[in-house]
Amino acid sequence: MNNFTFFLVVFCWVSGGSSWRFFHNGRIKGGNLGSPQHRSLIKESRNFTRWFTQNLDHFDPTNRKTWEQRYYVNDEFFDRSKNTVFLMIGGEGEATDKWMTNGTWIDYARDFGALCFQLEHRFYGKSHPTEDLSTENLRYLTSEQALADLATFIYAMHEEFDLQPDVNWIAFGGSYPGSLAAWLRLKYPHLVRGSVSTSGPLLALTDFDEYYKVVGEDLRTISEDCYSAVKRGTAQVDSLLQHMTGQRTLTEMFKLCDPIEDSIENGNDISNFYDNLAGNFAGIAQYNKDNRIGQSPEKLNVTLDTLCGIMGNEQSNMLEITRLAQVNALILNMTNQTCTDYVYSKMIDEMRNISWDSESAEGGRQWFYQTCNEFGFYQTSSNKPQIFGDKFPVEFYIRQCAEVFGPNYNASYLEEGTKRTNTIYGALDIEVSNVVFVHGSVDPWHALGITKSYNENAPAIFIKGTAHCANMYPKSENDLPQLQAAREQIRQLISTWLKY
Incomplete structure (x- = not known):
């Protein structure tokens, strides 16, 4: 275990987060293309x-x-x-x-x-x-x-x-x-x-483990220190999860909507927590420097350079896990979220909602169905070496398919679905x-x-x-x-x- 110590006076958590994440399963809320965001955007009053x-x-x-x-x-x-x-x-x-x-x-x-x-x-x-x-x-x-x-x-x-x-x-x-x-x-x-x-994925693949390999390479292109700091910060999260004081520290540092000490025996919650942390970097990498993300001009400028400016700042004397927490706080602010919601059951309950008025009806439930039925595309922690940990393997996502859409949507069903898609369209051939x-x-x-x-x-x-x-x-x-x-x-x- 790494040797490091945290001194905290008060432990608390924030309520009011959303169980439907801004970036989930490689899809940004509103869709992966979304609308153009640019200062010179042409605005029209015509009805198209x-x-x-x-x-x-x-x-x-x-x-x-x-x-x-x-x-x-x-x-x-x-x-x-x-x-x-x-x-x-x-x-x-x-x-x-x-x-x-x-x-x-x-x-x-x-x-x-x-x-x-x-x-x-x-x-x-x-x-x-x-x-x-x-x-x-x-x-x-x-x-x-x-x-x-x-x-x-x-x-x-x-x-x-x-x-x-x-x-x-x-x-x-x-x-x-x-x-x-x-x-x-x-x-x-x-x-x-x-x-x-x-940017069209043509190969249907259940375990898309290469996704986070590319994200890691993106960070490495910016700075080797950035890449290494993310890896060390993730290892420090691993260590803090091993004891109650560390768990409470994580709840505070990462502004969790629910105390993680209450979920320590719930493997799905822990997997979702790690998935959230990795997604902070993936969401920025996927849209780096394209003016796509954000609600205001000052928030449009969050790039990989921004994240690596935080993670690779050796002059700050902050532990890498603290820098990870700063990145998390930045993403929460950028996406107008008050806390990090990692509780698996809340996410599943929202995805089970079949109403057009539900939060996940903006496209989250529909796209997840398409991945469970035709494509896979699950961005897992299977690739090695892995700087984001190994807590969100492909089984984590297949389990979600079955829990949201029914037991028929299991591993064999998904395997047949991706095979059929590749047969119909030819995949990369x-x-x-x-x-x-x-x-x-x-x-x-x-x-x-x-x-x-x-x-x-x-x-x-x-x-x-x-x-x-x-x-x-x-x-x-x-x-x-x-x-x-x-x-x-x-x-x-x-x-x-x-x-x-």
Whole structure:
């Protein structure tokens, strides 16, 4: 055990936290793409919102049920002589009309005279196919149904907007929609001319242990001292958990909503606590320097440099665990949380809530179902060496699937689900043309995507030093040269697809 001592006069804890975390299972609250956050954001008073009558089940012709799916449209740049339509694919969070006037795809739309659509993903945002989010109803939430939604929508918009039969559709997607963009071109090549697949994981994998390997490498790129300090701080947490005084110290230091000494015999609570601490670093790494996270300008500037400035500060004479606690406090403040809620049962209870009015209905329950049913993607502590400890193995997440959705969602079910997904879409061996795969080296999700390609008709762009979906956000004077070059390369590819 490490030799270190803490002196505390009062032990206390704070109440008022949320059982639904801001960053959970590699997904940020609101969805992994979210909305652009930039000082030069264009704000419009126009109403881009429309509704489309969609089929509930595309694969059962006897099921005639329909529902209203939300979409946005912007015809500001539309030049009918260019015969081009852009489609942004919605994903695991609410769609926002901010994207209808902002982002790189709008710059491209201006260049190519494109009509712009954004279709919200079924079961997210305001697109509610069923009366609630019961497990029975969630069987209609699959990537295959979502792709069929897109295909049906494309056909309908041809008629609605009197488009030419040979109109060229280009699909855009970031994160899970990045996967959908590639799969749309794979499954419906007669409907889309090309796809820009950004930060899309193509390999379904239950134990995504490489995620935290990349996060560790990100920290190491900033500073070896930072990497080592996180590792030592985690070891100090291990030590404090071994006795009552240490447990009370942790409750105070990390602003826990419930005293951890009451949970010391609950392995799920302890796993969730470690998962929280690791997530503090993962959430920043995933969106490093892209102006994505935060509620105000001063909170948008939290980056890996910020975290490593805390963790690698050898001049502070603070123990590494104290620095870990400072990082935790920073994240709580950034996400407007009052305390760290790690209690497993509260998290499970919230995820079991099937109401559209529940907190997890913002997308957390739905996305977790998709991971339990099709993808896995669980960011575990299995990879070695591991600076975040070994307390959140893959079994921890599979257990959650069974407890939230029922005992059928066990390890064997998930194994079959990921195998089926890879069989349907081809995983990293996908055979497709007119698709560009774009990833950032800092983004941990690149480990499940295509970062090298020998297919000139489906090239890969791997942008060193950028994070999740960086090329999709509005350009900035601070953009790295390689990010600027990637955006231009994508523009050239689109031009080639359109034969301009």
